[in-house]
Amino acid sequence: MIMLILYLSLFPSKITVDTLFHFHLLHCEIMRATQFHLQKFLKLMSDRFSLSQPKRTISSSSSTRLQSNQKPPIPKTFFNSNSNGALVNRLCKDKKFNEAIEILCEQKRLGEAIQVLDLVYHPNAAMYSTLIQLCLHQRALEEGKRVHNHIKLSSFVPGIFIFNRILDMYCKCGSLVDARNVFDEISERDLCSWNIMISGYAKVGQVKEARHLFDSMPQRDHFSWTAMISGYVRHDQPKDALELYRVMQRHENLNCNKFTVSSALTASAAIQTLHLGKEIHGHILRIGLDSDAVVWSALSDMYGKCGSLEEARHIFDKTLDRDIVSWTAMIDRYFEDGKREEGLSLFSDLLRSGIRPNEFTFAGVLNECADQTAEDIGKQVHGYMMRVGFDLISFAASALVHMYAKCGDIDNARKVFKGMHRPDLVSWTSMINGYAQNGQPHEALQLFELLLKSGTQPDHVTFVGVLSACTHAGLVDKGLEYFHSIKRKHGLTHTADHYACVIDLLSRSWQI
Structure with missing residues (x-):
């Protein structure tokens, strides 16, 4: 249970389509928690009363030691001679390897944690799960392979949740071949196993492989559909995404969640089919997702990209907890549609709302000022940026250089350019063209x-x-x-x- 609480602390507070998977995986582990502790108890009793022998050994030399019941030697100065190193050394001498590994993993000392693992007489699921999770977060593929290989050579027989951890680690590290090998090795896959593999294929653009697995699934859940639909959207196949969304509505006895409908709305926006977007909007109202901020943002984006700015603004105005992303997207839609006054008016509303603009907001407004050679407005925006202490390292500074250069004010463009520590290519190009x-x-x-x-x-x-x-x-x-x-x-x-x-x-x- 301690490990599960630690896993929860790693998740961001704001849920997205990508982080939804991690909660799905955690849910699978929680469902098996009781079974895991029962297995751990039985293994402890088995070891104590010598009811079974290890199935595999780490190496030939280790085999000799195990057969003679000799514990591996513990180096006295295995780690650095600081306070943390002394604590880990003491834990290793006391054979408290699990605690030592947890401390090293908390300090992100992955290599040393794996060295401790090599000293463990009977590795357990908690050790492996902690190490694999750290490999995943550090995208440490080679270290992850070492842990996986240790599992193969040890007496430990992984359960489905350890298999799923390994599978997820390989997918997140971009090693789909290793992930598929693990997937094929699992004799009794659960829903989480299928979802990990499908999501892994979809995220790297191997949508055909993802769809083949999707069609082979014995059962599906919301995440299965969302992973496949968003995979199509992410890799420029919006028509396939909408077709699969319709299949979901037609043949599955479950309602869409906010991530699924958001992906479908993104697909509608990509091919600019307003009537399909309106159909999805109607479905959203029927299933009661019309109060969700994520859905409202996707709806506004769909209407804006499909050329229905009035509908987009209507959705925007009804959204209760508008964030800076929503504000910036609506402002940019006005500019893209040639409605400069409406865009600047909404930008003024944003400044009065108390929500701080980000670099994307400033860049959009400044680029519009450059296109319209509206230097007076651009200077006001620059002044506001200076008053709120906006960092000129961001690419909004490049937009400032571009605006001044486009408006013919080379002196101010040069001042901003010289104030940048590391100008990007846009800034260099704007200055060269301005000169x-x-x-x-x-x-x-x-x-x-x-x-x-x-x-x-x-x-x-x-x-x-x-x-x-x-x-x-x-x-x-x-x-x-x-x-x-x-x-x-x-x-x-x-x-x-x-x-x-x-x-x-x-x-x-x-x-x-």
């Missing part, structure tokens, strides 16, 4: 050379600014040199914009 388009071509080329020295890899947009600067400076040879370097030196392909810049460069120098 090139505002009569400072030599500064643009100097900045490009600094970009190359910084180790930042330019992209095709960067070279549009470089070629434009060469055009304005009349540097034909230099421009052609940069043009040829796009492919030869930087491994990029020439675009129509590059060719247009070169044609402009040659025509201005009367070489065409």
Whole structure:
């Protein structure tokens, strides 16, 4: 039970489709908790009265020791000579390996915990479960394989929940081949085993394999359907997602949960089918999910992407606990639809609401100011960012550079750029293009050379600014040199914009 409480403490407070699986797995373990402790008791009695012998040994040398009932030696100075190391050493000397492993795992000392495991005479399920869980969280595939191999060579016979832990660890670490080997090895799979494997395949894009297992399942639950439907959505197969959603509604004797309908709404938004989205909305109202914030956010997103901004705003206004993600999404929808005034008005409402904008919110508003060359509004946004102490390390700072450069205010663009510790490519490109388009071509080329020295890899947009600067400076040879370097030196392909810049460069120098 202590281990189960520890597992609960690892979960985030906000539930998502991805974290739903972990609760599903935990539920499977809780259901087997009684059986596990009974097995542990029987094994203890068996060991005490010599009713059985170990089935396998860790190694040939270990076999000799086990047959002669000799315990493996415990090194006196196995760990560092600090307080924690002394405690672990003392626990190992007292044969309290489970406590030693728990302490090491709490301190994220995975390698040392596995070293202690090699000293254990009779490993138990709690030890293995703790170690596998830490391997999962650290995405430590090689260490996870060591623990799994230890299980294979030891006398321990894993139950289904240990098998599921190993299966989940391999899936989360991206080793689907090992995961499938474990899955095939399990003689009596439970629902959790199937769901782990299907989710693992779906998340990495192997949706055909996921669907094959899904169709082979003896039974399914909400997570099974959600994993498969969201897998289709995540890997750009929204039509398959909606088809499976309809099958679920038609043939399964269970109601959809909020994650399933949210995935279906995302699929409708992806193919912009408003009538299907409205059908799902009607189903949501019938099954009583219309008060859930996750569902409302998905509904608003669907209506917005399907071009029904009035419906999207209606859903947004009815949402009670709107977070910054909902606000930002609604503001961006207005901008994408060309409704600048409505978007800025909603941004003002956000500032009055007391909810702090994030970098995505600021970037969206600043990019809109850049597109509309609305520097006065952009300066107000910049001022607000300074007042609330917004970190200029974020990409919102890149949006500031882009806004000022696009509006022709090179001095302010340069000030923001110089205030960034590590400018990203967007900031470099914005400054280069800003110099090139505002009569400072030599500064643009100097900045490009600094970009190359910084180790930042330019992209095709960067070279549009470089070629434009060469055009304005009349540097034909230099421009052609940069043009040829796009492919030869930087491994990029020439675009129509590059060719247009070169044609402009040659025509201005009367070489065409």
